[in-house]
Amino acid sequence: MDFLNCTDGFFATSNNSYDSLENTKLPPSKIVLTIILSVVAILTTFLNCLVITAIAVTRKLHHPANYLICSLATTDLLVAVLVMPFSIMYIQKEMWIMGQAVCTIWLSVDITCCTCSILHLAAIAIDRYRAITDAVEYSRKRTFARAGAMVALVWFLSILISLPPILWRHFSSDPEHENQCIITHHHMAFTLYATLGAFYIPLMLILILYYKIYKAAQTLYMRREASRASRHSCMTNGSMIPSTYPAGDGDVDGGPRSPEPISPVEKSISDPSTEENPRDRARVSKAFQCKARRHDSRSESRKSQLYQGPRISGSRERKAASTLGLIIGAFVICWLPFFVKEVIVNTCSSCSTSMEMADFLTWLGYINSLINPLIYTIFNEDFKKAFQRIVRCSHYL
Template sequence: KDFLSCTLSLGMILLSVTLSVLAVLTTAINSLVITAIIVTRKLHHPANYLICSLAVTDLLVAILVMPFSIVYIVKETWVMGQVMCSIWLSVDVTCCTCSILHLAAIAVDRYRAITDAVEYSRKRTSFRAAIMISVVWLLSILISIPPLLWRHHKINAEDQCFIKHEHIAFTLYSTFGAFYIPLILILILYYKIYRAAKILYHKRGVSHLSKAEMNGHTIPKSSDREQQSLETLSPPEKSVSEPSTEGDRVRLSAQSPNVQPHRERSLQRQRISGTRERKAATTLGLILGAFVICWLPFFIQEVIVNTCSSCSPSSEMANFLTWLGYLNSLINPLIYTIFNEDFKKAFQKLVKCCNYY
């Protein structure tokens, strides 16, 4: 018995330390993103204001939600009273819903930026970004409040803190509003973004070819605004069309005194286009994959538990799925900034400043 008790205690200590590390990392990384956007003038762009608001939301999850969840899991009972329970659940549901809706708002912003680059660049102002952020927060509150208000009409045990809907209407309202509708929207938009990016990358790959190379047909060059839109999906890379070494230049000069052979240039442009398409697909795959893996299991569980009275997962499984969702607040700032060169440079400057002091 003593050995079993010791093993359980060590397991609980390890679990609490692991969850605490996740909470600290989530706090640190989201704080880094917010600070980088605030202090770096080059990042003062409406698209980055949405990312900053997302980081604020995920930071609230790390500070106001995760610590109470850790205590609840370690104690295996709710010890902070029902008033605190109601406050914690309100913040939890609202912030997690807001984080998900921010991802949908970012998808809408990127879709508009890449499919209507010239017109949307005029509309993409700080004021419009503020309106989008306000709408996201308002929708989050409207989706979260009704199920929480209904909870007050039910009798809850003093040592428990959770939301269970006895009416399927509340389950459908909360789960579809907070996840399933945003999920469908995000999947459709990112599919369209990838198709549009593929076309624009191809345009940019062939737009530098001469009239002779295009059999006498002129292909219009993609605009600067289109290129900026593409860079939200993958970072710019060094063109492979330029000879990288003196030997290459001598070899190319020997082949043709003035210009690179048409066929070779065409193949190089195609390789550039293909590389950028793959990077765009990788970025979008990471965004969608992280979102679906983190949140889909939790919301499937929510539908099953609240529609099937005899279906109840173990506390360990429920805690695992909940924290899998919380993990998205750690992944979001990494995915939405790591592929952007401006963010990388801003992070490096901040880290150097911290090390200096």
């Protein structure tokens, strides 16, 4: 996706490129690098195909929110199939040997799909923010048509952002770059347009939305715990929940409690009519004992839930924070170095990067297409079960 290099960037040809072509035997380092990058491309293809298949064949996953996940997986699959193989060949040969027409197509797909993948992450953040902050109203608006419209908008913006670099390359062809596949420019406006639209604006949107999502989830957990404690307090003072327990089962302070009141239904069973025969009375007494045991069990369960409530809430908050941190961290680590390099190289005339460093930063961004299907599905139990069925080649409902 190196569409902004005007120096010896990712697609730049080194001085020894022709010598490397003449030498038919690749050095061991190049062989190892080719194998590693090929494995990354294969894993990216497999994982994204797995996500697409799971959504397509699992009825439980047919949800508008998962359409964004499916579209993201499709975009990352295109990166793995149409972008990574050509990049591996380019790195291996150190020059472009497939003609300028193929170069233009490859650059178009590269820029569009990488930008689209980033914008999908922003769209998913918007969808999750609306779902947690306006759950009732947004659940009505969260339709398949709206999800399809959001996917179409993401692709439209991606094409809009990636089109100027391709047009600039077409109208400013340089004979010196005949054996290269790069886009050169010397305009600050061009750099700002491409980097802001493809990364920095989506990054700020993702950071702000996921911060608000975390705060909203934290507030929601606190309200639920307060509501649970309030319900327990009201039920404890009522007539259906015993306010006394056997010895050793009471509160921490071990204070005395009043005797347990009996509801009218329980009283009619415990005080049967004298006209009942002994067998019926024994049957009723046995049924009451069973019900009393179930009643005590439910009371103990409610009591344990009350004492474990803050602990559960804290666990959920930590899990939510770790999930959001993983999503944001993976995105920032993969793409931020590449776009920082693009801004520095194209705004500083004396700054440049080595071809190896440019290769590394570009593939670090490509790896985000490998990570996305993992972090956006691994925390969902429905996806986990669907993946297990697919791997086991089971039948689906």
